[in-house]
Amino acid sequence: MTVEIRDIRGRGVVPGRAEGEALVSHQTISGWGGIDPATGTIIERRHELFGVCFTGKVLVFPGAKGSSGWSGFFQATRLLGTAPLAMVFTTLSTKSALGAVVTRVPTISELAEDPVEIIHTGDRVIVDADHGIVTVHSTSLSPSAGRRPA
Incomplete structure (x- = not known):
């Protein structure tokens, strides 16, 4: 088994350090109607990660979609103990930045x-x-990009 180590530089949004398994989405994630905060599961029916739990994973995704309620739903995951371990996203928006801040995970x-x-x-x-x-x-042994996790 070959391990490749690579650093990617970016802008810290919420301070801290976390290490864990990545869960990657090629699609933006909706908070309101897109996730179940009680279980940390993506519930948007047409989403590539429908039914997949992000709790305790490093959530890697393009960014937030939907209304400003996005941050409230991700804050609820923190309050319910179902938040991702950390977040890495491509596009910084007010929704995603506020969501990261209230979720209080390294981002x-x-x-x-x-x-x-x-x-x-x-x-x-x-x-x-x-x-x-x-x-x-x-x-x-990592799954190929775009493949649904087991």
Whole structure:
């Protein structure tokens, strides 16, 4: 098994450091009507990760979609203990920034390279938002991009 280690630099949004398994979505995520805060599961029927739980994972996705209620739903995941371990997203918006702040998990955005294209579900990821660095430990056993996690 070959392990490739790669650093991607970006902008820390919420400070902190977390390490865990990546869960990657190529689609934006809706808060209101898109996630179940009680279970940390994506419930948007047409979403590529429909039925998948993000609790305790490093959630890697393009950004937030929908209304300003996005942040409230992600805050609820923190209050209910179902939040992602950390977040890495491509596009920083007021919705995604506020959502990250109220979720209180290490978050990085505006990366030098598109994390959705580089990181694969199952990769081991270190999110060091204090220094704006995402370290990706890819293995040959990681699922291919776009493949639904088991």
